[in-house]
Amino acid sequence: MPIQRLRQGIGGGSNKVPVVQHAHHMHPLTPLITYSNDHFSPGSPPGHLSPEIDPKTGIPRPPHPSELPPYYPLSPGAVGQIPHPLGWLVPQQGQPVYSIPPGGFRHPYPALAMNASMSSLMSSRFSPHVVPPPTHGLHPSGIPHPTIVSPIVKQEPTQPSISPGGNSKSPVTVKKEEEKKPHIKKPLNAFMLYMKEMRAKVVAECTLKESAAINQILGRRWHSLSREEQAKYYELARKERQLHSQLYPTWSARDNYGKKKKRKREKLAQQQSHDTESSLAAKSKKPCVQYLPAEKPCDSPASSHGSMLDSPATPSAALASPAAPAATHSEQAQPLSLTTKPEARAQLTVHSAAFLSGKAASSSSSSSSSSSSSLGSPPSLLSRPIPFTSVPSTALLSSPPSFAATIPSPQAALAVLQTQPLSLVTKPAD
DNA sequence: GCACCTTTGAAGAGG
DNA sequence: CCTCTTCAAAGGTGC
Numbered sequence: 393m394p395i396q397r398l399r400q401g402i403g404g405g406s407n408k409v410p411v412v413q414h415a416h417h418m419h420p421l422t423p424l425i426t427y428s429n430d431h432f433s434p435g436s437p438p439g440h441l442s443p444e445i446d447p448k449t450g451i452p453r454p455p456h457p458s459e460l461p462p463y464y465p466l467s468p469g470a471v472g473q474i475p476h477p478l479g480w481l482v483p484q485q486g487q488p489v490y491s492i493p494p495g496g497f498r499h500p501y502p503a504l505a506m507n508a509s510m511s512s513l514m515s516s517r518f519s520p521h522v523v524p525p526p527t528h529g530l531h532p533s534g535i536p537h538p539t540i541v542s543p544i545v546k547q548e549p550t551q552p553s554i555s556p557g558g559n560s561k562s563p564v565t566v567k568k569e570e571e572k573k574p575h576i577k578k579p580l581n582a583f584m585l586y587m588k589e590m591r592a593k594v595v596a597e598c599t600l601k602e603s604a605a606i607n608q609i610l611g612r613r614w615h616s617l618s619r620e621e622q623a624k625y626y627e628l629a630r631k632e633r634q635l636h637s638q639l640y641p642t643w644s645a646r647d648n649y650g651k652k653k654k655r656k657r658e659k660l661a662q663q664q665s666h667d668t669e670s671s672l673a674a675k676s677k678k679p680c681v682q683y684l685p686a687e688k689p690c691d692s693p694a695s696s697h698g699s700m701l702d703s704p705a706t707p708s709a710a711l712a713s714p715a716a717p718a719a720t721h722s723e724q725a726q727p728l729s730l731t732t733k734p735e736a737r738a739q740l741t742v743h744s745a746a747f748l749s750g751k752a753a754s755s756s757s758s759s760s761s762s763s764s765s766s767l768g769s770p771p772s773l774l775s776r777p778i779p780f781t782s783v784p785s786t787a788l789l790s791s792p793p794s795f796a797a798t799i800p801s802p803q804a805a806l807a808v809l810q811t812q813p814l815s816l817v818t819k820p821a822d
Numbered sequence: 823g824c825a826c827c828t829t830t831g832a833a834g835a836g837g
Numbered sequence: 838c839c840t841c842t843t844c845a846a847a848g849g850t851g852c
Contacts, residue, residue, distance in 0.1 A: 580831095834841100834844105
């Protein structure tokens with residue numbers, strides 16, 4: 393099972409298991425993988441990665457993150473000193489090798505420091521309250537990792553496992569030992585990494601501090617990023633997942649299920665039942681924040697609706713902006729509500745893809761292979777991001793999810809939506 | 823003190 | 838295969 397996971401996870405959807413040839417030429421403590429823009433700059437793709445040409449359009453496109461060459465030797469036999477993109481070194485033959493900066497572990501991912509914009513990424517991932525436990529928090533290889541969070545660290549690992557009650561082998565003990573298992577967090581995805589980096593900026597630009605509102609802004613900014621900019625984070629996330637799967641081969645996302653108590657389900661169920669009753673009415677009332685005007689220095693709603701944001705009754709309401717230049721036909725037909733419902737999110741994805749296509753069209757990197765193929769696809773293909781790793785690269789347009797439904801221009805988007813308005817944008821209200 | 827909110831993406835579960 | 842659910846970060850908010 394772990395092997396499968398490794399194959400899946402490490403490959404990141406790719407079956408290639410290349411070996412970093414140049415790794416051993418570098419100083420052991422030198423981060424082997426830097427996050428300099430060299431890896432991501434659109435103009436300088438890796439030498440062996442000639443920009444793909446869209447077979448249908450002939451338009452070259454930058455490599456999809458999942459297609460970018462893995463920076464680690466991934467096969468067990470090839471695992472040498474594996475550089476964590478974030479500054480870690482995976483041990484060779486069981487010997488832990490740390491990439492320890494002179495100042496110690498102050499900066500969790502020194503490699504990222506090379507990219508100033510990235511430096512904030514990991515600032516908290518190895519923060520004092522995310523201290524890897526001395527022993528049990530270590531990966532079998534002996535490497536602590538920022539994803540390890542052990543709430544039980546306070547329980548003094550060296551302490552004999554005697555329950556407070558004195559029963560050493562009671563169910564309590566079992567439970568305790570279970571609790572002792574360090575909480576290995578999920579690796580951050582591309583958007584999460586982007587959020588970590590950009591949050592501070594957005595907070596600084598805006599007076600907002602409420603994360604929900606900030607995240608909405610970040611979500612829009614994320615969509616407004618260029619392919620290359622997003623690819624940077626997809627690649628980062630892919631590396632994170634790779635290392636994570638190497639450090640914790642047996643870890644599964646399922647391990648963390650139930651660790652968070654959520655009442656969301658009930659709420660969602662209620663919301664769904666409520667939505668089925670008044671979905672149309674609700675949709676027609678709430679404008680879609682995705683159609684907010686393009687980024688301003690602070691593209692928060694405060695820019696245009698400061699009064700709302702100064703004391704937002706609800707972030708959603710505050711963020712909803714009626715002024716949506718790009719919201720033309722489709723939005724009027726199906727205004728979107730701010731909701732966490734997957735369907736609505738899917739709608740937002742499609743909408744925003746079409747909306748952002750205006751920007752994408754202005755960029756030469758805009759791919760139309762996705763649009764040409766996707767637009768003829770069933771709604772299910774369009775209405776949700778296509779995961780990198782689950783779709784064959786050939787079929788996948790090899791594009792970040794956000795570009796799965798890229799449309800050459802707003803006009804084209806409009807045309808598409810006009811031709812397939814319901815199947816693309818809406819979901820029957822049952 | 824804890825869940826919620828809000829975002830996107832990855833992964834798992836289940837139909 | 839597809840859809841749904843959960844979790845990852847963050848910090849103000851509300852119970």
